[in-house]
Amino acid sequence: MSTHNPIQAYFNWSSGKDSALALYLALRDPKFQIQTLLTTVNETHQRVSMHGLRVELLEQQAEALGLPLEKIWLPETVTMEEYEVLMRAAVDKLKARGLNDTFFGDIYLEDLRAHREAQLSSVGITAHFPLWQRDTRELLDQLLSLGFKAVVVAVDGSKLDESFVGRELNADFIADLPKDVDPCGENGEFHTFVFDGPNFRHPVPFTLGDTVHRHYQATHLNADHPGFFFKELLPIEA
DSSP states (O other), rough: TTTOOEEEEEOOOOOSHHHHHHHHHTOOOOTTTEEEEEEEEETTTTEEETTTBBHHHHHHHHHHTTOOOEEEEEEESHHHHHHHHHHHHHHHHHHHHHHOOEEEEOOHHHHHHHHHHHHTTTOOOOEEETTOOOOHHHHHHHHTTTTEEEEEEEEEESSGGGGGTOOOOOOOHHHHHHHTTTTTTSSEEEEEEEEEOOOOOOOOOOOEEEEEOOOOOOTOOOOTOOEEEEEEEOOOOO
């Protein structure tokens, strides 16, 4: 494929650090042109799935990155079958626009990658994983050395205590992580919101709000699971 006629693609965007670094690398690859970001959002609460980030900040983040944003609205409780139907509808629309390739920020989760590839290949979409199987400490060092800035918006209470949520992702944060916690939170230990970086046109302004503690009823969590801590980020009006 000539770099004068790059492959048109969309990016599966989470609003966090892994997505930010993978997007940065994808944008620098002359073989591809990223046309839009795609994010799943809880329609009831108007927040990014898993991260608990307000839609307003997600939209401001996309604007700072200079990329359009497509949202997949999910109901408060959604089965895997319902999720696949909604995702398929969104992907079909993107494919109709000539976007036959997509990018993810996944690093190690092989079952998840295999599932994504199987679902997408069935509709003729090729998936790309710029961070795949790279050392997570090296990835985090690269992220910070490039000038990305992120704040921790959610932590799994079984892995990290409440004091970690709301902190900026930096050398002190990394040094304080327990040894059994992946530096990139690849096992779901923590999630982040990236508010500035080398491919941002300007930082995304926000203030820190309350810390919220939530328990979820899910078969993969045991009864003694301490729940999750979320840091509320409040948009600052221009």
